[in-house]
Amino acid sequence: MFPIITSVVDILGKVVLVRASLDVPVVRGKVIDTLRLDASIASIDWLQKAGARVIVIGHAGRFNETKKISLEPMSNYLKKYIPHRFISSHIVDPKSIKIGEVVLLENLRTDAREEKGSIDFAKELVQGVDMYVYDDIATAHRKHTSTYTMIGMVPTYAGISFSKEIESFEKITKNKKSPTLAIIGGAKLETKLVLLKKMLSSYDYVYVGGIMANTLLQAKGYSVGASVVELVSHETDDMQYILKAQNLILPTTVRVQYGLWNLFKKNVSIDHVPDGSVIVDIPHKAIQKDIGVYIAQAKTIVWNGPLGWYEKNAFAGTCFLAKAIHSAKVFSVVGGGDTTAVLKRHNMLSYFSHVSIAGGAMFEYITKGTFPMLEK
Secondary structure, three states: OOOOOHOOOOOOOOOOEEEEEOOOOEOOEOOOOOOOHHHHHHHHHHHHHOOEEEEEEEOOOOOOOOOOOOHHHHHHHHHHOOOOEEEOOOOOOOOHHHOOEEEEEEOOHOOOOOOOOOOOHHHHOOOOOOOEEEHHHOOOOOOHHHHHHEEEEEEEEOOOHHHHHHHHHHHHOOOOOOOOEEEEEOOHHHHHHHHHHHHHHHHOEEEEEEEEEEHHHHHHHOOOOOOOOOOOOOOOOHHHHHHHHHOOOOOOOEEEEEEHHHEEEEEEHHHOOOOOOOEEEOOHHHHHHHHHHHHHHOOEEEEEEEOOOOOHOOOOHHHHHHHHHHHHOOHHHHHHOOHHHHHHHHHHHHHOOEOOOOHHHHHHHHHHHOOOOHHO
């Protein structure tokens, strides 16, 4: 782990390149989820006040030669908190930047070289730069130009947000305190099999909700009606390990929609899910019954993925779980875009010790215990 930027004393007049977390959803030119941008402000603000000449870089989306995504909407949001110039280019002459000035450059991924780890592109980006501050946890698992190749080309430091993320990740992996509880929700079980296996082998209890729970319940022989399930082979070694794990906890009661156009709702035992009904959430009494005692006893809780059908506004289970964790006074880390969006909507982000903006990088760190950039 490289040192945090706030440990540097001699900043005045230095040209500092900051890799910020700018990949956020934009609708009709407006940012609709500001969590990552908000996390990026602290480092930039500190550098500006310290008198650095600050160049901010970042990305949005993937490279697309015909449809290029601009960072201008992100710039418009950040201007409320950080006065800066937006330049529609990847390169700026450092000599043109004044002491205490901030310049935000255009989306790195409008250049195909960014995702290829190009050494030539890296040299262009660090030309005239005194130090590099990495502050984008969400891409830390990638071997791209700005996330890997540039590390160490000039003195490299961790940003404030990045440093907090790594510190929190270590508290849920190598330095976690028992008893431990992991809660995994949402969908895409096939992409999370390795993660789930890792959690089952390293955590005392693992509770699964969302569409992944539907899939696992069906694999265990339960009828889930017309609920959404994923096509995942039950015969792989990873899947067999998960299904046989003694510390895997699945919902015992679910909330279903049923009848004409699914107009009716009720709570039912997982043994009696009606044919044609759809599981949409986990009722609070079931959460209390299934894992209430584990939440109360836990010293470490990590949670990623909503428990209910996010797209159907089924938030009750997720919100109850947040309140239960908050009441437990436990060290807790929550992550995942859908999960944090629900919690932010209900003013519950403050219920957790740490809210991660890492996305898939959080899974990478949990399963591997490091990032490629940290091993250079």
